[in-house]
């Protein structure tokens with residue numbers, strides 16, 4: 550059994566689980582991942598007991614238990630300092646943490662109205678007016694980070710880091726709900742989709758049998 554175990558809700562719909570799952574993949578360490586929603590009833594009851602908040606993701610590392618995606622990224626950064634989960638430069642790292650915290654506490658309408666559903670495509674998704682400034686803010690963050698770090702790699706702060714883990718589910722949503730992105734944001738989205746950790750998670754999400762009718766919309 551792997552020393553590191555990540556309990557996730559599921560891989561297709563659970564954006565918070567995806568963030569922690571990507572960070573875990575960046576460590577390069579072996580790990581076990583258990584999807585709560587695809588487990589049988591007894592296993593589900595056991596997994597729910599292992600989550601202090603009743604929510605997922607939860608990381609178990611020996612006796613240490615960490616819940617909440619951003620806390621998991623911070624913990625993995627401390628345990629695997631060479632994984633590059635945060636940028637090396639203090640000022641750049643501060644910005645990476647700020648945009649990650651903004652993702653964690655912001656974008657309420659996108660989170661409510663455009664739930665992550667990796668395998669779905671909704672080209673005629675009706676866009677409510679309150680979504681517009683949040684989609685603009687999202688792209689403003691992506692553009693600004695890309696402009697500032699253009700020479701060090703294709704991700705927000707050059708190399709794929711904790712901030713990209715936080716925003717990868719937003720890339721998934723922009724694809725699912727057919728949002729046309731500005732050219733810099735589009736290039737960023739393509740780089741995220743091509744990253745091996747993202748491709749691994751997406752492949753597993755697409756293969757999951759579990760369906761959630763709340764998020765599998767029927768749009769006429």
Ligand SMILES: N[C@@H](CCC(=O)N[C@@H](CS)C(=O)NCC(=O)O)C(=O)O
Pocket residue numbers: 558562563564565566603604605606616617618619
């Ligand atoms: N702030 C938490 C949010 C966790 C969360 O809302 N997880 C959802 C799945 S994406 C969940 O576990 N839902 C289970 C439930 O509501 O029973 C984090 O960042 O980890």
